Amino acid sequence: MEQLTERVSKLNDKEIRKGADYVLYWMQMYKRADHNHALNFAIEKANELGLPLLVYEGLKYYYPWASDRLHTFILEGVNEKRDAFRDRGISYVFYLQKDSDSPKQTVKALARDAALIVTDDYPCFIIPSHNGAIAEKAEVPVFAVDSNGIIPMSVFEKEEYAAYTIRPKIKRVLDRYFVPFEEAEIRTKDPDINPDCPDTVFSADEIANLVSKCDVDHSVAPSPIYKGGTANARIRLAKFVDEILPHYHETRNKCEKDGSSRLSAYLHFGFISSLEAALATKEADAPEEAKEAFLEELIVRRELSFNFTRFNPKYDSLESLPDWARETMREHVDDKREYIYSLEELEAGETHDELWNAAQREMVLTGEMHNYIRMLWGKNVIAWSETYEQAFAVLEHLNNKYCLDGRDPNSYAGILWCFGKHDRPWFERPVFGKMRYMTSGSTGKKFGSAKYIEWTKSLEEDPGLPETPRQSSLF
Ligand SMILES: Cc1cc2nc3c(=O)[nH]c(=O)nc-3n(C[C@H](O)[C@H](O)[C@H](O)COP(=O)(O)OP(=O)(O)OC[C@H]3O[C@@H](n4cnc5c(N)ncnc54)[C@H](O)[C@@H]3O)c2cc1C
Structure with a gap:
């Protein structure tokens, strides 16, 4: 792999194909038609070669945790991209691979008529292995472009220890990158390339039927609250900036309120860029x-997670923890656990702890879990598992299965934070050792936990978000 610019790396040494029909942008994680450095780079390459651009997005049935929930959220963002790319003179193909009988190897087939391939440089989940495989199989150059955050991941040369080490580095360079995005324009416009690949065309009211035919986990229902796509992300961003942001510093940890952005699923699927959210924040009428x-x-914590998964190949295991955390676990491995719950009991939210059960309920029913309760949720699974490894496996599985924002650098950094990642040693305790300790009793006193529990109980009958700070009588 060769780093060509701060955002672009070249993944193989192949030659540009002469006489090709198009430049191919294989969109994997940045599912948006603007504010996208990978798309911009693909347009620039197409312009250099005098070719049109084909954007390809595929959705396979067999990625880990594929379910009705994740599929629906992704499909909800497809038609708006079709329209946006058509308006820009760019061809867009979306292929839903339903089951093992459906056509395979579509990117490889599309690569046969491509001068080169551009794709997304996302540092975790299935994307690094996708990129490795296509770089090897394709006969053309493959470029991976980083459009994950505001600051390119390559600006940081190594894994950062914690927020306090990355924060000053971010502050030093932020002004250079925290500027409005300049969109590139394609010169050879052709929105009707008809490539060698199936195109799944559907209307919004066909999504449920399409998903029901895919060989995915049908037990995880679509979110009744969060709907996918850039338009929905922008509606949520506008509501956040207008009604919630002015109180964010006071309400972000109040699980019983709609007091944070709830943008994480949109950021995860790349429906919106963190730059767009950050610029809207900068311009907003809200206290500093x-x-x-x-x-x-949005910047320091999120980009710390991307830095972690980019530089630590063991990001999906306890081996990525700092020495002090691994040592404290070795010392407390045999401590007696007061309660032990199986994956099934936890998944069903059947523990003695009403607040924990409520958090689990929020996640299962809505596809999200509030940030503040998420910390407690993770800590309690450590307390209630036979081993630390089992606790990690349960947390990874439940978070990634149910949360729309799961399978993300933030998922791994967040779960491992419960075990001491990006944190510091605290006072010695049974089971936790020097890891920071949280209990439902003390955490529940810091917000309206009774109201939160009540809200989660109403979700099945009456799905919706709690009241915003503006609607709340407390403000
Ligand atoms: C056990 C555990 C699991 C987690 N799993 C995920 C996950 O799967 N996906 C995910 O995006 N986040 C995860 N987090 C981090 C955090 O809980 C979520 O980002 C947050 O709840 C998202 O809500 P929001 O969009 O309203 O956040 P806001 O408070 O509005 O923050 C804005 C954005 O900043 C980023 N952010 C916020 N908090 C954090 C944080 N602690 N670390 C890194 N980035 C942050 C997110 O992108 C978020 O959307 C996890 C945390 C824990 C403790």
């Missing part, structure tokens, strides 16, 4: 401390 608190999460 609210803006700072939000940008700390």
Whole structure:
């Protein structure tokens, strides 16, 4: 792999195909038609070669945790991209691979008529192995472009220890990157390339039927609250900036309120860029401390997670923890656990702890779990599992299965934070050792936990978000 610019790396040494029909952008994670450095790079390459651009997005049935919930959210963002790319003079093909009888190897087939391939440089889940495989199989150059965050991941040369080590580095360079995005324009416009690949064309009211025919986990239902796509992401961003951001520093940890952005699923699927959210925040009419608190999460915390998964190949295991955390686990491995719950009991939200069960309920029913309760949720699974490894496996599985924002650098950094990642040693405790300790009793006192529990119980009958700070009588 050769790093060509701060955002672009070349993944193989193949020659550009002469006489090709198009440049191919294989869109995997940045599912948007603007604010996308990979798309911009693909347009620039197409312009250099005097070719049109073909954007390809595929959805396979067999990626880990594929379900009705994740499929529906992705499909909800397809038709708006078709329209947006058509308007820009770019061809867009979406292929839903339903089961093992459906056509395979579509990217390889599309590559046969492509001058080169551009794709997304996402540092975790299935994307690094996709990129490795296509770089090997394709007979043309493959470029991976980083459009994950505001600052290119390559600006940081190694894994950062914690927020306090990356924060000053971010502050030093932020002004250079925290600027409006300049969209490239394709010169050879052709929105009607008819490539050698099936195109799944559907209307919004066909999504449920399409998903029912896919060989995915049908037990995880689509979210009744969060709907996919860039338009929906922008509606949520506007509501956040207008009604919630002015109170964010006071309400972000209030699980019983709609007091944070709830943008993480949109950011995860790339429906919206963190730059767009950050610029809207900068311009907003809100107190500086609210803006700072939000940008700390959106930039410092989020980019720390991307830095972690980019530089630590063991990001999906306890082996990526700092020495002190691994040592404390060795010392406490035999401590007696007061409660032990199986995966089935946890998944069903059947523990003695009502607050924990409520968090699990929120996740299962809505596809999200509030940030503050998520920390407690993770900590309690450590307390209630026979081993630390089992606790990690359960957390990874439940988070990635049910959460729309799962399978993300933030998922791994968040889960491992419960085990001490990006944190510091605290006082010695049974089972937790020096890992920070949280209990439902003390955590539940810091927000309206009774109201939160009540809200999660109403979700099945009456799905919806809690009240925003503006609607709430407390403000
Ligand atoms: C056990 C556990 C599991 C987690 N799993 C995920 C996950 O699967 N996906 C995910 O995106 N986040 C995860 N997080 C981090 C955090 O809980 C979510 O990002 C947050 O709940 C998203 O809600 P929001 O969009 O309203 O956040 P806001 O408070 O509005 O923050 C804005 C954005 O900043 C980023 N952000 C916020 N908090 C964090 C954080 N602690 N670390 C890194 N980035 C952050 C997110 O992109 C978020 O959308 C996890 C945390 C824990 C403790």
